[in-house]
Amino acid sequence: MKKIASTLLVAGTLASTALMADGAITAVKVNTNLDKVSYNSGVWKDAKFSSVTLYPQTTIKFNDKKANEKNAEPKAITAEIAAVYNGQRIAFMIKWPDGTKNVQYAGRTDSYADGFAVQFASNYSNPKELPYIGMGSEGRQVVIHLQKETVKIYEPNGNGDVWHQVNPNQTHLFGKDLAAFNKEVASIGNGDYERSYVGEGFRSMTEIKDGSNNSYSRIGYTGNGWSGTLSRDMKDAYVDLHADAIPVAFAIWDGENMGRNGLKYLTGWTSVELKKGSELTKALSGVVGGDIEAGKQAVAENCASCHQITPADAPSLMGPSLTNIGGYASADYIRESMMKPSAVVVPGYNRNAHSAYAWYNLEDGKRVSTMPDFSWLEAAQMDNIVAYLKTLKAEVK
Amino acid sequence: MSKRQLAMVMDLNKCIGCQTCTVACKTQWTNRNGREYMYWNNVETYPGTGYPKNWMELGGGFDAAGDLQEGIIPNLEADYGVPWDYNYDALQGGASFEPNIEPTWGPNWDEDEGAGMFPQDNYFFYLPRICNHCTNPGCLSACPRDAIFKREEDGVVLVDLDRCQGYRYCIAGCPYKKIYFNPKISKSEKCILCFPRVEQGLPPACAQQCVGRIRFVGFLDDENSQVHKLVHKYKVAIGLRPDYGTQPNVYYIPPTESPAKFDAEGKIIEGSTRLPIEELEKLFGDDVHHAIKTLKAEMKKRKETGESELMDLLIAYQHSDMFRLDNHYYQQVAHEKGRHALAPVDTRYIAGKYTETAHKMNFFHGGHGEAGGHH
Incomplete structure (x- = not known):
């Protein structure tokens, strides 16, 4: 009898840990313009930050030996996340601790960027059947916004431009003309790695390149951690966020530990409440x-x-x-x-x-x-x- | 699995390590835009560190059960070497000849060192390497984004730069370390077997420029191609490190001839050979014994009778025999896929399995009625 009682007691303590699932994030209604929000924007003074835990992705293991050694015993990370909306736009800010600032450099093959992503479900009418957390699943589409810290990246054949990919030594240019050519080439690089994707499961992720997503994302390192922001239309071709509560998931990458792709930390679907007390929050937490x-x-x-x-x-x-x-x-x-x-x-x-x-x-x-x-x-x-x-x-x- | 497989055979007995292939490839593809450090084609000294440094110890490939193995991604400074240049322009002004950075490592850092003691038993040979366009590519299997694909029409393995997100798992997955990360565009790039040339009737640049005429190019299923004869008929050409399980499609004629060793007095040790068979077994597996036996037998036959198809073939008299491309086939593929069919710029090498049926295609010959091919 004593044994049963102690088992129950253990079970009880464990059960209460399970109860302490992350709660909802409260989205605060504001009247400010949210077109281009950064981590410095004043709007975050009115926002309500909640602690959300991001867990290391361990569902599948990758084939990079060094990275696997670095991530052998991964721990979870707690981030502070807030959301604001004005009816047309919704913005998120995620602050997470990171002792090292990692940038992906253009002259190195072994640098990996710190970064974050925010994921939305295209259809969340049934909170019991949300898309798979890792980039959605077949028939359950997700939209993902990614931002990472890189120096200038030169997209291959951006706009079909082959001329600027020629080796400067192989152009017919000399002197001033060559200097002007090099300057033109330099101006093509893009230091903002913001990307948006749609996905229906691993490997299906496809970048949105036609500008049909109206989003704006920023990332900045402040002392001992990162702050990242995303603002986007509440309704676009991929998702409609006009609801009492919306499921949102967050991911962060740690470049120091060679994080990229699935080597990341992620939250589960988290309820972001535009109105208090929704079915979604109950279902998720x-x-x-x-x-x-x-x-x-x-x-x-x-x-x-x-x-x-x-x-x-x-x-x-x-x-x-x-x-x-x-x-x-x-x-x-x-x-x-x-x-x-x-x-x-x-x-x-x-x-x-x-x-x-x-x-x-x-x-x-x-x-x-x-x-x-x-x-x-x-x-x-x-x-x-x-x-x-x-x-x-x-x-x- | 592709429908057909374009393959290359390299005869290691004839490689003189001149790096003409390396230069042909570099000026064609990798002298710009973040590819400067890459050598899609390189020629390394074996035994040696190779390029990138100690690539055979960096993992990747498959085990016997078919599971992809973990691998290590080489480092630019330590393993590939940062490309450097010299201040040629400043020399006229009296400056001393200086590199722009202090070179610490680069491809062929240990060129011609080899192994053994000079003059008793030192040895080395050259090992030219390109992407193996494997039937079961490690890079493709490692990609979590399905950005790497094997062309159905000829088995060329390519990176879809639109899908590639620069994760670099492909580099860990390739046991030959023949796929590279371009940090300037944040995507992976690799040898493309000069497919834009091949589709237009030209062999890959490395093969066409090879002064030793060691490289044969053709489709493996084309029984008249020399690659088919070397790989399947005579079985003297073998993939590099078949134990990696990727089924490479670049094949090598193993080096069969090496000088005898010297004894302490500098006298020839009769019957000895400097090249240890264990090294060849390591590179090419047990099939190397059969290949060497056949090569030696045919060499003997040729010496004695003056006849040997295999020896004639390896002498490589004509480029038009060594390269057997299949223009009609590529035209057909382009037509089926609704692509723009490329007109051949050179008809000398297009005499593949399907091109032969299209004798009426008069490209340059002006009524000659023969679409390339040396018969």
Whole structure:
């Protein structure tokens, strides 16, 4: 009896950790122009900052040996995030600690930039079926705005301009003309790495290049951390943010640890409330019921043969690693993945990279997950598993 | 998997390390726009550090189970070498000859050093390297953005610069380290097998300029191409480091001839050979034994009878035999894909499997009725 009581007690403490999921971010209505907002803008004085934790992406592992060594025991990072809107535009600011300022240089092959990204779901009418957190999923599109700290980058063949790519020594120019040519070339470079993308899952991400996104993003290093801002139209061709609450996800990259692409820290879908008390907030940060200890047991029995569960377990190529699933996946997503494994199929690795471990098969052009359906589990057992998986996340730095 | 595969064979017995291929490639593609440090084609001394430094120890490629292996991305200063220049213009004004930066490392830093003790048993040979346009490319498999693709029509591996985001996993994934990061444009770039030349009837610049005539170019499925004969018929051309599991499509005729060793008195040790077979096994796998056996047998046959198709082929009499491109095929592909078909600028080398059926294509010959090809 005593034993059962102590188990319950442990479960109770763990459960309360699960309860402390990040809450909502309150978007403050302002009357200011939000066309071009930077981290210095006065508008942030009126904003309400909330602490949000970003967890290291450990779902899939990359093939860069040095980077993997540097990120062997990743910790989570807490950022301060605020949002303001004026009806036409909405702006976000994210401040995160980073002891080193990392810029991507044009004369080095081994420099990686610090940066951040903000992700929106194109369709969020059903908070239980949001796009996959990592760049969306098939049929569930996301829009991503990226900004990173680079020196001037010269896009290849920008505007079909081949003339300026010629080696200066191979032009017919001399003296002043050559100097003018070099100056022209220098003026083509762009030091602002702001990019916007649409994505329906890993590897589908495509840059928006036709100017159909009206966004503006800035990044600046201040002492011991970064401040990044994004302002965008509340409605464009990709997303309509006129709602009581919108799901937004944030990611940051640490260039010091060779961060780029999936080597990043990310939040789960976070509710940004334009009005207090929305269904979305409840869905994303609500209480996860269930017995964590029983869930742990059930996960060991049902999931661990294909998934890595904790960093102490051997990595598995059979399925996504779950070591930080509690940090960036919502309870509804975890539940959906077990009930309908093919609803959202994480494409995972490039299929050529681990050909013996396909995470999905293509049937009539549709991705069908190789994971079996777990909808046969009893509802209570499912709750236990979700409750346990929600506890799987790295400690905060 | 591409429908057809364009391939190159390099005869290492004939490479004199003159770097003409390197210069041909550099002036054509990599002397500008952040590519200055890159050598899409390089010729390194083997044994040696190679380019980039110790590339064989930097990982990438696949294990026996087909899983992509972790790799290390080389560093510009330490492993590739920062390109330097000299103050030629200032010399007239009396300045002393100085490099613009202090060179600390560069390709061929250890050129011609080789291994062994001079004069007893020192040895080396030259190893020219381009992208292997692998059938199972490590770079392609490492890319999380699907920015690298293998052309269906000829198996050339290319980077889609529009999709590439400069993550550099491809460099870790390529066991040959033949894909490079261009920091000026923040994208990866690599040898393109001179596809714009090939489509117009010209062999890759490195192959055409080679003074030793060591490079053969053609489609592997074209039974009349010399690459097919060397790779499939005689099996004397082997991919570099087949153990990396990427199935490379640049093949090498292993060096078969090396001088005998000297003893302490400087006398020839009869029957000895300076080039250790273990080194060749490391580079080309066990198939190297069969290749060397065939080469030696054919060499002997040629000496004794004056006849050997293989030896004639390796002598490389005519460029038009060594390069067998397939213009009609490229025209067809362009037509099928709704692309603009490129007119050939040189018809001498276009005599591939499908071009032969198009004898009526009179490009330059003005009624001659023969679309290139030396028969």
